[in-house]
Amino acid sequence: MYNLATNLERNATFRGNDTALIFHDQTISYSELNKRVNRVANQLVRLGIKPDDKVAISCPNTPDFVIGYYAIQKVGAVTVPLNVMLKGPEVAYHLDDSDAVALICYQGNSALPCGEYGYQGFSDTESCQHFILIETEGNESPASQEAHSFNQWLQTEENHFDAIYRKAEDTCVILYTSGTTGRAKGAELSQSNMLCNAQACQALTNQKGTDVSIAILPLFHTFGQSLIMNTSILAGSALVLIPRFVPKTVLQQMHQHKVTHLAGVPTMFIGLLAFAEKHGGDFIEDIAANLKVAISGGASMPVEILKQFEEKLNVPVIEGYGLSESSPVAAFNHLEYERKPGSIGQPLPGVTMKVVDDKGKTQPRGKEGELLIRGHNVMKGYYRKPEETAKTIVDGWLHTGDIVKMDEDGYVFVVDRLKEVIIRGGYNIYPRDIEETFMTHQDVHMVAVVGIPHKTYGEEVKAFIIMKDEAQTTPKEFVAWGRERLADFKYPRQVEVVDSLPMTATGKILKRLLK
Template sequence: MNLSSQLHETAKRIPEKPAYYFMDQASSYAELDGAITKFASGLEKLGVKKGDHVAMLLGNSPFFVIGMYGALRLGATVIPINPIYTPDEIGYILHNGDVKTIISLDLLVPLAEKMQHALPMVENYIICETPQGKEANVDVSQLSIYPKLKSFTDVVASGDISFAGPELDEEDVAIILYTSGTTGKPKGAMLTHKNLYSNARDVGTYLRMNEDDRVITTLPMFHVFCLTVSLNAPLLKGATILIDPKFSPKEIFRLAKKYQPTIFAGVPTMYNFLYQYPDGDPQDLKSLRLCISGGAAMPVALLKSFEEKFNVMISEGYGLSEASPVTCFNPLDRPRKPGSIGPSIIHVENKVVNELGEEVPVGESGELIVRGPNVMKGYYKMPEETAATIRDGWLYTGDMAKMDEDGYFYIVDRKKDLVIVGGYNVYPREVEEVLYNHPDVVEVAVVGVPDPNQGEAVRAYIVSKNPSLTEEAVIAYCREHLAKYKVPCSVEFLEELPKNTTGKILRRALKEQVVKN
């Protein structure tokens, strides 16, 4: 079984049930499955074959759902790409990923025109029409790539509704997800049909998703968190997804009031925005039975404040692209532990090891490693990086963690974010947790900066709701709650912190700023 074939079976069982709402328009499972089948057939008529690589530069929309599931039904390998990446970033992934077909927003057609000479292997550009594209008045007939341009709508219309598709093996690569490249060029994590299906199935089962659920899908679909938790798992369980093109607190509260969602998934920054939104009525979120947080550690102070205001439980979990992504989640049938990412989900093993790969005692910190049917096949065209990351069947995550006596895991910090002050280890998250308890702090990020005496020192970057808050006051507050070597040596106040497209705060951007200065 795989994601696309399971959706086909669901459509036969509950054909009239809404699969999604988009811009207040519903589409049933039968309609979605029909569009997927016809798109797969249309791709085949364009010459796309099983095993070919199809890139998708799309935001949250039915285009993404139909495009991805259609390509998978044909047996092609999908490469989702953030459409707001720079031309260089997009070009690297397209070239490294050996992409033959691109599915893109019409707004990106001029970019495709500029890049075509560097991408001779691309045979098809399938363009998704948008109102913004029409407003831009791009005359595609005047472009040199015009013979390769096809309309997404036309590709669907050309397809055969009786198309069955080729036989797929569970070990075939279904998706290649390029990592953010924090340590160099992005690496393409190869996820098989088995990886994706098993993780969507197990997450859906663990979180008790069912046909009565309505899931707000506002995280970016090209990101692995949304892909599994807010898209694949709900559709696998016959739920309805509420597709939100772009996160905004105002739109989330509107969707919640109109459609009575039962599940919301987001990163901590989103929860912070919802909590701070002045017009957010707790009554609008009363239908939620579960909120899911991932992508970064949620400050305990924010978690407790949000839950108290909106009367809903947040279940924090953990994952990474290389694991499809989920490995841990706070359970629904046992106590939830604030600050924890929960125990291992079903069919997945996690453990904490030292530098020799030996499991450490309960309560001690070490590197988190993972094993299960969700672990990637490897990095595309990078055998050495694959061998360094997957050892004896275990995926080495690069995250520092510890486990308690109940089997709950806690992320201490990223291995590379560790700050060493005079030989003492300082985990940025610990300092951030303290600062999030300060009544005037809205957001905070902590990094290490060079220090001539201690090797490194701690610096805090803060967004404050109080313009009169001073560096001295923040440092004095930290002295009350932290050991001397953990106290920030300096504090910088910013209007906003740098974030990626999922809303995750980017410490590395702040570190780069330190290096430049």
């Protein structure tokens, strides 16, 4: 029997006075965190939330995300984390597709109007019955009259709630990801998937209760959720929460709280390295004295950046690989073995990988092919999408869509992406989603979206548009139109109007010729 929240309960019992969360000037112990989670869990039950119900949460890296996430787990429901940058129609799609019956939503402010977009999406989703607002101090939300108050829930005194036990195969979370064949799909991950991945990550990073990790990656994202939050709660270590990545702030917090474990995407390491090189001195030396390991994922780390970061912070940087569909961690370089720059390392214990050609034949070492994964980390499937699941998981093997090669020592190197996913600053962006949105514009005849190189983000989104006859929309106006309808990390910053697009004889756009 499983429940991810029992890791929290165990630490509240055995190390209740130890620090669980650090946020600005707040320090929350494991005992207090568990009480707050219990208060919210009791209120969710009062709303009628039952085991297997889907509850969405949209919140940046604050204690409220952790509290809401584990409260949903405690009642046996399924957590559906949403990107805080989603606009109203995008929120509505995710709520409807996941069958969410409730949305816990951070109110935010004019710079990050989560509450406004969340309420818009909630209002447009018939199946979603409850809107729970995490109020932001000094803000008035148009949803406040109809919303349940998360903040008031936290003021109650119902401090006891025993986690409802689940079966290993019961769904724990639904993490949304996309593909090139349609809109976002919910990867259904079991209690076993999530617990085993946290255990593997704890062993991988040698994380103990005396350690301090820092959450600079968003916790609604699969990487931050498993490798940082769930691993920290499992280990009983302290977790410093950073709601917005600012290199100066991150390094100050690392210095102040003696952070031992850092995880991020390459663009974050680039930003931290640039600040450290500029400001250096005793400040950076003190950080380096405490830092035990740095973990990079989400995209390939430039080898030169990896070497410079290791030298500047005197810390091993281990690169890894994962997908939402693999809980997410599937492979990593290991601390106790040789770390090969540019490699994603070796499979986790209990995970098997193979490289196959387009006919499914296993490739010899050194030869390129598609990466397939099998093990405890492979998802149950895409929620309510059996046909998509059948295409992705074949005979127990997860088809990643990534082209790799494996060297003689079993280290895996990513060569290219079979799928057309664009990785911008660690965020996965899927062209089809953007293309479908732009095809609703009255002046668009055809559109192709690709990723182009970018110094800071790795890749940037560019749209090539063929306009309808007599249309007058300018590229600048297309950019503004996209910004209104797509999450801020996703809309195309560049639009080029063209007369034609390169195509095959069968009419398929040759995107590689656009890059």
